[in-house]
Amino acid sequence: MTWVTGADGSPYGVTNLPYGVFRQNGGRSRIGVRIGSWVLDLAAAETAELVLAAGTLCRPVLNDFMALGRPQWLAVRQRITELLTDPAHRAAVEPLLVPLDDVELLLPIEVADYVDFYSSEHHAANVGQIFRPGQPALLPNWKHLPIGYHGRAGTVVVSGTPVTRPTGQRAAAEGPVTGPSVRLDIEAEVGFVVGVPSPLGARVPVDDFADHVFGVVLVNDWSARDIQAWEYQPLGPFLGKSFATSVSAWVTPLDALADAFVPAPDQNPPVVDYLRDVPHLGLDLRLAVEWNGEPVSQPPFATMYWTPAQQLAHLTVNGASLRTGDLYASGTVSGPERGQVGSFLELTWGGAEPVTVGGESRTFLADGDTVTITATAPGPDGTTIALGEVTGTIRPAR
Template sequence: MSWVPGADESPYNIHNLPYGVFSTAEDPTPRIGVRIGDFVFDMKLAVRAGNCQDCPTCTALQDQVLNRFMSLGRQMWTKVRTQVHDALTEPSMREVASSWLVPIEEAQMHLPFLVTDFTDFHSSEHHTANLGHIFRPGAEALPANWKYQPLGYQGRAATVMPNGTAITRPHGQRIVEDRVDFGPSFSLDIEAEVGFVVGSANPLGTGISPDEFKEHVFGVVLLNDWSARDLQAWENTPLGPFTGKSFATTMSSWVTPLDALAPAMTTAPPQGPETPAYLKEADRYAYDVRLSVQWNGTEVARPNLRQMYWTPAQQLAHLTSNGAMVRPGDLFGSGTVSGPTKGERGCFMELTWGGQEPVMLADGTPRTYLRDGDTVRIEATAPGPKGTSIALGEVEGTIGPARHG
């Protein structure tokens, strides 16, 4: 139990302790904090109250982003997490540590780390099969290579945006009345995803095995990979997603440590045909992360990460299988999280079956794709120990009109 008021009843309880970067009106310099209940535990103040300010860990915890701290490796991540846990549960610490708490309503949140690279995967069999049926009726739903390797694309780190950033409707090439035209997207969509944040690098030319996943991944965030489906459909062949994806990806403010998700580990779905040796896992597990997708306040889907065919450990293994290097701050997305039923579809193209089956929102309006002024919010929870639950933050964005030219 924590001595912080309300923390034990909060999904940001002592079992969670996610990291973020915040500032306040009194101190506008961004700094690292840990969420506990309705407060942010100021790591900079905590470090400066001790006697270790010149050590690498204490120096890293006074940075304006998490990258240097994440580079210190799992042993140090676990040690600092334990120290924060003890400071927030030990009654003798209450008097001094209370002065290191900032009410959440006074905190201005920032991107928690510098995104050094962004890779997005395509790992839900349900999502892939649904899009296959929509785009290629009567043909094979899955590409021939889909069950042999986790497919993905390289995104743009520069357009990974903080939670709450307004989304400008993108321009691009699309087909209008059988001709190529350039203009605002008509088919703006979302993708509800979970992102994995790399902390420890690998040497160039050396792959990471699935069983080394926990040594390299610091934690998880929520992602909304905004997608312009009409732009994507025209450009997808032969090289895959480009301008239909690169204009915006929203990331949650809080990075949930991988240690906090240990109680959410569960058996991953079976695979077949047999995977190549470099993708085989000694312990094949997934994470029971329950997402909620809300469109203008109406909940329209509840997908679960545990249903993904390719696990995060396999994604990282494939990402580095050719010897590619990952660095602290690299981000890779799960791809759209979707399940077998309509209520578990994590994008609007699936949910409305390519625009043919509109969704009715609570205000009585039927919708297929996003209109200007629409707001999408994605939240997630995961089971904690002893019947508790933890929150993985939220991602929210509102669509603004196109501004090109």
């Protein structure tokens, strides 16, 4: 029970407490934590010595705080919980609450490296069937390792940032043509933010996941399918992805998701040693995709074949180091049903089966379209917590 008005019973109650970065009236960037429809100004709280985190809460991004490590993450979370639940603190803390409507939310982390995985079996199989009909839906390596690649860290933007339609080359009968993408798509994903780094040449064991990963963001990995299809052989996606990747403004700490861990799908064939996680746990995050305000899909993250712990172990098995601010995304989240897919490529089966949005028959994104991805997760005692949203509106190509 919190003394903050309206927060109890909301999906941003005292068991959630996601971190973000905000500013008011163009002022300086400040770290805050969300409670109900308020932001608790943690920079002010640390300055007032109400919470102590070695000064890291007074920085303009979460990185230095995330680098402190799990014992500090837990201690700060516990202290914030005390401040928001014990009425004795109300007089000191209430002046530090800012209405959410009065703030601008900023990119909460400085992204170091951005990696995108491809870990939904349903998504990979759908893509395989759409692009390689008549062949095996999955490539031979897919069940042996979590396929991933590096994306562009410099174009990771916060939810709400407009997305300019990318221009590029696409294949045509007469040869490649250059122009604005005509198959602009979304990818609904979940991203994991690394707090604690690891040294070059060492690997992070699958069991150390919670010691390195600070929290979770929602991700929309915007994708220009026509640009991607022409460019991706043999070195993978490049300009079809690198124009923008949107992330939610709120970073939900892993510790808020303790009740959301659930057994992940069985893996057959058995995985090699460095990928064996016991228990083999995924996260019961329930995503929802809205296209211009209409719900079009509910991707279930619990169906992901590869778990975030396996992804982290794979990412570092070759000795690659982790840096604070590394972001790795799950890959498109798609469940077994058409209404559970995380891309419009799948929703419209390669554009061949349009859907009705706003009374119109639609396949890929039009200028002016807005896509919003949200998610919820089980919280303690039957409650539900929300993971913020990632939204973006398409602007015409320049």
